[in-house]
Amino acid sequence: MKLKYKFVNPKNLLVFTLLLVFLYKIDFPRKFYNLISLNYDQRINKTYGYCSNYSAGFINYIYNKYEFDQLPQIIKYTGSRNPYWVISDIKNKSKTDYIFIKYNNIDKINLRKEDNNYIYEFSYSNFHKIPNHLSFSITEINQLNRIDIFENEKKIFELDLKNFGLEKKYFKINLNEEIKKYFSKNFHSQKKYIFKPIFKDLSKNNSLDTMLIHFKNKYDLKNFQIIDQYENCYYAKKL
Incomplete structure (x- = not known):
């Protein structure tokens, strides 16, 4: 009884409650489930989107499908940072290969x-x-x-x-x-x-x-050969 009383006290209950709130806030159960049930590509798509603000899924797909000696230039029409970490093992930038994210053709x-x-x-x-x-x-x-x-x-x-x-x-x-x-x-x-x-x-x-x-x-798609596309995300080569 004394051991039970020592464990179930206001201080421990507070710590336990805060821990539950923290796990809920960081969405731990869903993230843990994704970690054990999804492969790397699926986790990238689910976390960062396929053709969205980050579009890491599309970039990852292009990188795995095509061979690159130089890093394609990533041109984004969103406010998020370019996710070069998806293909970070190439240093030199290409002058002909481009990946356009959420391309906006409104003039x-x-x-x-x-x-x-x-x-x-x-x-x-x-x-x-x-x-x-x-x-x-x-x-x-x-x-x-x-x-x-x-x-x-x-x-x-x-x-x-x-x-x-x-x-x-x-x-x-x-x-x-x-x-x-x-x-x-x-x-x-x-x-x-x-x-x-x-x-x-x-x-x-x-x-x-x-x-x-x-x-x-600045980047008119008429001046590019479109190699691959999903919605308004493109992999293209400059003509």
């Missing part, structure tokens, strides 16, 4: 309107994309003077209307090379970009109906 997005400003909010899905031009609809183009571009709260460019055209009822303004170069370097940082139309007559209630930003994909 334009609507900018969110807020107080007559048009806002691009950072998205990992737009990694490896270069802003190319703006398009918008407006009733009186002559009232529009320029478009100011802000990075967070700091104005970085004034986009004039020297070179604009009309395509399918939308006005198109190309971004100049200076702006493209800046965006190529900084667009992937988690910053907010604001496009503010400046009108000649401030007394009028001017407004654009909508504004879109158009991209060019």
